[in-house]
Amino acid sequence: MTRRSTNSVTLHDVAAHAGVSPQTVSRAIRMPNLVSESTLAVVRTSIAETGYVPNLAASNLASNRSMTVAALVPAVSYSVFAETIHGLDAVLASKGYHLFIGSTDYDADREEELIRAFLGRRPDGIIVVGTEHTPAARAMLAGAKVPVVETWSWTDEPIDSLVGFSNREAITAVVDYVHSRGYRHPTFAGWLTGSDSRALDRRLAFEQRTRELYPGEPIRVVDSGADGISIAAGRALLDRALREHPETDVLLCASDIFATGALLEAQSRGIAVPDRLAICGFGDFELSRHLSPALTTVSTPNLEIGRRAGELLLSRMHGETAEPTSLDLGFSLAARDSA
Amino acid sequence: MTRRSTNSVTLHDVAAHAGVSPQTVSRAIRMPNLVSESTLAVVRTSIAETGYVPNLAASNLASNRSMTVAALVPAVSYSVFAETIHGLDAVLASKGYHLFIGSTDYDADREEELIRAFLGRRPDGIIVVGTEHTPAARAMLAGAKVPVVETWSWTDEPIDSLVGFSNREAITAVVDYVHSRGYRHPTFAGWLTGSDSRALDRRLAFEQRTRELYPGEPIRVVDSGADGISIAAGRALLDRALREHPETDVLLCASDIFATGALLEAQSRGIAVPDRLAICGFGDFELSRHLSPALTTVSTPNLEIGRRAGELLLSRMHGETAEPTSLDLGFSLAARDSA
DNA sequence: GTGAAAGCGCTAACAA
DNA sequence: TTGTTAGCGCTTTCAC
Numbered sequence: 001m002t003r004r005s006t007n008s009v010t011l012h013d014v015a016a017h018a019g020v021s022p023q024t025v026s027r028a029i030r031m032p033n034l035v036s037e038s039t040l041a042v043v044r045t046s047i048a049e050t051g052y053v054p055n056l057a058a059s060n061l062a063s064n065r066s067m068t069v070a071a072l073v074p075a076v077s078y079s080v081f082a083e084t085i086h087g088l089d090a091v092l093a094s095k096g097y098h099l100f101i102g103s104t105d106y107d108a109d110r111e112e113e114l115i116r117a118f119l120g121r122r123p124d125g126i127i128v129v130g131t132e133h134t135p136a137a138r139a140m141l142a143g144a145k146v147p148v149v150e151t152w153s154w155t156d157e158p159i160d161s162l163v164g165f166s167n168r169e170a171i172t173a174v175v176d177y178v179h180s181r182g183y184r185h186p187t188f189a190g191w192l193t194g195s196d197s198r199a200l201d202r203r204l205a206f207e208q209r210t211r212e213l214y215p216g217e218p219i220r221v222v223d224s225g226a227d228g229i230s231i232a233a234g235r236a237l238l239d240r241a242l243r244e245h246p247e248t249d250v251l252l253c254a255s256d257i258f259a260t261g262a263l264l265e266a267q268s269r270g271i272a273v274p275d276r277l278a279i280c281g282f283g284d285f286e287l288s289r290h291l292s293p294a295l296t297t298v299s300t301p302n303l304e305i306g307r308r309a310g311e312l313l314l315s316r317m318h319g320e321t322a323e324p325t326s327l328d329l330g331f332s333l334a335a336r337d338s339a
Numbered sequence: 340m341t342r343r344s345t346n347s348v349t350l351h352d353v354a355a356h357a358g359v360s361p362q363t364v365s366r367a368i369r370m371p372n373l374v375s376e377s378t379l380a381v382v383r384t385s386i387a388e389t390g391y392v393p394n395l396a397a398s399n400l401a402s403n404r405s406m407t408v409a410a411l412v413p414a415v416s417y418s419v420f421a422e423t424i425h426g427l428d429a430v431l432a433s434k435g436y437h438l439f440i441g442s443t444d445y446d447a448d449r450e451e452e453l454i455r456a457f458l459g460r461r462p463d464g465i466i467v468v469g470t471e472h473t474p475a476a477r478a479m480l481a482g483a484k485v486p487v488v489e490t491w492s493w494t495d496e497p498i499d500s501l502v503g504f505s506n507r508e509a510i511t512a513v514v515d516y517v518h519s520r521g522y523r524h525p526t527f528a529g530w531l532t533g534s535d536s537r538a539l540d541r542r543l544a545f546e547q548r549t550r551e552l553y554p555g556e557p558i559r560v561v562d563s564g565a566d567g568i569s570i571a572a573g574r575a576l577l578d579r580a581l582r583e584h585p586e587t588d589v590l591l592c593a594s595d596i597f598a599t600g601a602l603l604e605a606q607s608r609g610i611a612v613p614d615r616l617a618i619c620g621f622g623d624f625e626l627s628r629h630l631s632p633a634l635t636t637v638s639t640p641n642l643e644i645g646r647r648a649g650e651l652l653l654s655r656m657h658g659e660t661a662e663p664t665s666l667d668l669g670f671s672l673a674a675r676d677s678a
Numbered sequence: 679g680t681g682a683a684a685g686c687g688c689t690a691a692c693a694a
Numbered sequence: 695t696t697g698t699t700a701g702c703g704c705t706t707t708c709a710c
Contacts, residue, residue, distance in 0.1 A: 008484070010703055021681045026705065036679060051482075056459040057405060058703035060396040061686045077421040078625070086416050089442065098460065100437050103428060120395040121437065143390075145347075231629050264629045286417070287626070290570050290603045349687055360697050365689065375695060397687035400702045 009052045018046035029054065060122065068098050069313060070118040072128040074106045074196065075229075078257075080283050080302045081129060084151065087306025088127060095314060097124070104129075106194040112137040119144060125313040131155040131162070132197035147316035149309045153198055154328065161316070162326040163309045167198050170298045170331045171205035174252055174280055177296075177333055179213045183250040183278060186210060187220035189237040189262065190254030191229050202254050202282070220245045224258065234261020242277075249277060250339055256281035256288045259295055263338060278339035293337030301329040348391045357385035368393065399461065407437050408652060409457040411467040413445045413535065414568075417596075419622050419641045420468060423490065426645025427466060434653060436463070443468075445533040451476040458483060464652040470494040470501070471536035486655035488648045492537055493667065500655070501665040502648045506537050509637045509670045510544035513591055513619055516635075516672055518552045522589040522617060525549060526559035528576040528601065529593030530568050541593050541621070559584045563597070573600020581616075588616060589678055595620035595627045598634055602677060617678035632676030640668040 015022040020039060028035045028043040035043070046052075060066045069092055073081040089099055100121060102114040112134045118126075125146050131153040133141065141148045141159050148160040153167060178186055188206040190199050207219050222240040227233035237258055241248050253259040259281030266273050273279055273293055281288055281297035288295035308327055315321040354361040359378060367374045367382040374382070385391075399405045408431055412420040428438055439460060441453040451473045457465075464485050470492040472480065480487045480498050487499040492506060517525055527545040529538050546558050561579040566572035576597055580587050592598035598620030605612050612618055612632055620627055620636035627634035647666055654660040 012703080022704085023681060023706095024679085027680085030705090034679075039679080053455070053458050055400075055461060055703055057396050057399040057461060058686090059705075061394075061400055061688085062703075062705035064686070064705095066396060076415065077425050078417065082416040082421055086442065089440075093441075096456075098439050098441075098456070101428075101440055102432075102437075103425065116392070117435075117437070119392050122394060122396060231625050235629070260626070261629065264631065268631055286570050287599070290574070290600065292603065292607055350689095351687080361687090362689080362698080363696060366696085369689090373695075378695085394687055397702090398689070400704085401687075401689040403689095403702070 008055075009050045010055070011052075014043070014046045014050050014052045017050055018042045064122075066122045066124055067096055068100055068121060068123045069125045069127065069310075070100045070102070070115075070121065070123040072102045072104055072111055072114055072118075072126075074104050074129055076101065076103055079229075080285075080300065081152075083302035084129070084306035084309075087303040088310045089306075091307050091310030091314065097314075106196045108132065108134050108137070108195045112140075115140050124317050125149070127151060127309050127313065129153075130197055131158060131164075147313055149312055151305050151309055153201065158324065158326060161312050161324045163305050163312060163329065164327075165300065165329050165331050167201040168205035170282070170300075171202045171252070172209045173331075173333050174282075174298060175206060175209040175213060177335065178250045178252070178278065178280065178339060181278075181339065183339070184214070185217070185220070185245070185247045185249045186214070186252055187222060187241045187245050187248040187250070188252050188254070189222045189234075189241060189258055190224065191227075191233070191258075192221070192223040193225050194228070199254050206252060220248060229255060229257055231257060231261035231264070234258035234263075235265035236261075238262040238265045250274075250280065251277060252280045254282055256283040256285040256295060256297055259297065259338070260285075260287060260291065263291060263293075263295065274337065274339050280339045284334055289334070289336065291338075295334075296336045296339040297334050299332045299334045301331070304329055347394075348389045349394070350391075353382070353385045353389050353391045356389055357381045403461075405461045405463055406435055407439055407460060407462045408464045408466065408649075409439045409441070409454075409460065409462040411441050411443055411450055411453055411457075411465075413443050413468055415440065415442055418568075419624075419639065420491075422641035423468070423645035423648075426642040427649045428645075430646050430649030430653065436653075445535045447471065447473050447476070447534045451479075454479050463656050464488070466490060466648050466652065468492075469536055470497060470503075471534075486652055488651055490644050490648055492540065497663065497665060500651050500663045502644050502651060502668065503666075504639065504668050504670050506540040507544035509621070509639075510541045510591070511548045512670075512672055513621075513637060514545060514548040514552060516674065517589045517591070517617065517619065517678060520617075520678065522678070523553075524556070524559070524584070524586045524588045525553070525591055526561060526580045526584050526587040526589070527591050527593070528561045528573075528580060528597055529563065530566075530572070530597075531560070531562040532564050533567070538593050545591060559587060568594060568596055570596060570600035570603070573597035573602075574604035575600075577601040577604040589613075589619065590616060591619045593621055595622040595624040595634060595636055598636065598677070599624075599626060599630065602630060602632075602634065613676065613678050619678045623673055628673070628675065630677075634673075635675045635678040636673050638671045638673045640670070643668055 011022045011025050015025045104111040115137050127149045129152045131150045151163050153164050224233040281295045284297045284299035350361045350364050354364045443450040466488045468491045470489045489501050491503045563572040620634045623636045623638035
C-alpha cells in the first residue's frame, strides 16, 4: 500500500536534517518571530542544504488558502487588458499571490466555462472584466465565498466590488466634444458582433447622445463583424462608413486600434484628416499620440484598474475591508489633432 | 481537535448523496468509461444537485499532478510574447491545464525569483522565454523533474526542449538584405541596457555581419537606455542615430516598436523614408504592414512558438515523447517599402 | 518556544 | 464494476 511519494524534499526531511519537529520548520518559514534565533539559524541552514521547496498544494489544502487569484479578461494579445493584468500582477505578486489568467475571447459562455474551471483551484479572489455575465456565471461568482472585483465597466448592482468607469459617459463626452467642434454627421465604428458588453454600452450611448444633440439626424453605425478587432478591421470600417454613409464627417471608433486603421486608410486614400474626415479613438494607446495627426481619444485608466483591483482584493482577502467597494476611476478626453 | 473544514461540498458529500463510495464518484468524474451507465447517471445527478466543484489542490496533492504549467515571459503588455502566451494557453487549456504566468521584466534575477516561487506550485511543465538564465535558475529548471521548454532563442545546449529560431541568423539576414539593396552605412538601434539576451544576440550578430560585409566601416549602435522599449524610445533612437552617426542610411531596429517610432519621427521631421533613411524592424507587428511606407521587418512565429511549445509539453507530460526536442521554427524577411 | 496528533479532500493501490 | 485503506505534505489545534 505504499504510494509513490513525490520523492522531493519535504518539511519532514528538513526537520530530520535540523533535528527539530516538522512543526518548527513550518513556523520558521511562516512566523519566524515565534522561533528562537538559534533554531531559526539551524532550520535555515537545513532548508538551504536540502534544497527544500515548500509544496503549496499541501499548504493550500491544509490552510484552505491557495494564494492564487483568478483573472478573467476578454483578450490578452495587443489589448488594453494586458496593462490591467500587469498592474494586478505587480500588486499581488509582491504579497505572494500568483495569477491564473483566462481569456474569454469576448464570449460570455466561454467566461462561464472558465469560471467553473478556475473555481476548482479555490482562488482566494477573483477579478473579471465586465459586469455582464451569464446567470450561471453570476451565481458562481456570487457564491464563491471569496472577494470578487468586476472591472472596466460601471453598474449600480455589482456582484461584490467594482473598479471601473462609465463607458456610457465616456462616449457621451466624445459625442459632446465632436458636437461642440462643429461636426454634423458622426458615425460610430466598432465590433458589435461579439458579446462584448462594453462595446454595446458605447454604441448605445452613442445612439442616445446623438439623438439628443442631433435631432432628426439618422443614427449611423458600422460593424467590423467577422474582422473582429484589428488594424485591418479599422481600415475596412472606414471604407464601410464612407460607402454606406458618405456624408460622415467624423468617425467615432470604439477602440484606438480601429481608429489607427481608419487613419492609415484615410491617408493612403488621400482623405484629409481631420478636414475632410475627423477620427476619434478609444483607449489612448501609446501609438495614438505619435500618429500624425495625433489621435483624439478617450484616455482610460488601464493600468490603474489592475492596481486598484489588486489592492482591493488584498485588503478584502486579509479581512481589512469588509464592505464591497465601488471605485469610479473615470476617464479623460485626450483632445488632439485628428478631431 | 476538529478543524474548521472548508465547508464546501466534497467528494464525500456527493458520494453520500448518491449512495456510492467516494472512489466511485472520483472515477465517474475522471474515467467515466470505467463506471456503469446507471451509477454514472446517479452520480451526475448528485453532482449537479449538490453543486459540487472538485478541489484541485487536494487532487494535486494526492495524484502528484497539478494540471498547471508555469510560463515565464519578459513582458506581457504590448509585446510579441502575448501572442506566444495565447498560443500556449489555447493548446493547454483544451486539455485542462491552467497557466501561471510571470513577467520577468527582462531581468534574469527576477526570472530566478519567479522560478523559485512557481516551483512551489509544482507545475507539470515549464515554459520560459530565452536560453540565458542565472546559474541558480538553470539548476532549478534542470532539477525540476518536469519537462522544460525554452523558447524564442536558439542554442546547442538547451536545458531540455527548445522551440525557437536563431536571432543571430535573422539579423544576419537583415544585414545581408540591406547590403544587397545598396545601403552603405547601417546603424543598429535597440535596448541594450537590460539583461535581454535576445537583444544582445541581435546586436552581436549585427556587429559580426557588418564587419564581414562592410570592411573598414565603423560599427554604429544606438541604445534606448532608460527609455526601454516604446514608440517614444524609437523616436529618440532615430534622433540619436542621426546626431551621433549622421552618415547613417539605414536603421536596423531590434523591434518593430522602435521602427514604428523611428518612422513616425522621420516623417514628422520631413526625412524621406526610405530615400534619405531606410528603416528595418523586427517582429512583424500587425501595424507594420499598414504603415506607409510599410515596414520591412523580420517576421517571427510569435503564436506558433506558443502552440508548438504547448504541444511539446503535452506530449512530454503524458509520457508520449521521452526525448528532449529542439524545434527551429525559423523566421522570414518581410521585405516591404521602408528599406 | 517547541512538539504531537489530527485532518484538509482527494487519488493510488489493492481487494472483492 | 465497486469499495476499502492508506496516504499525498502541509497547517491547525492543543498540550507542554
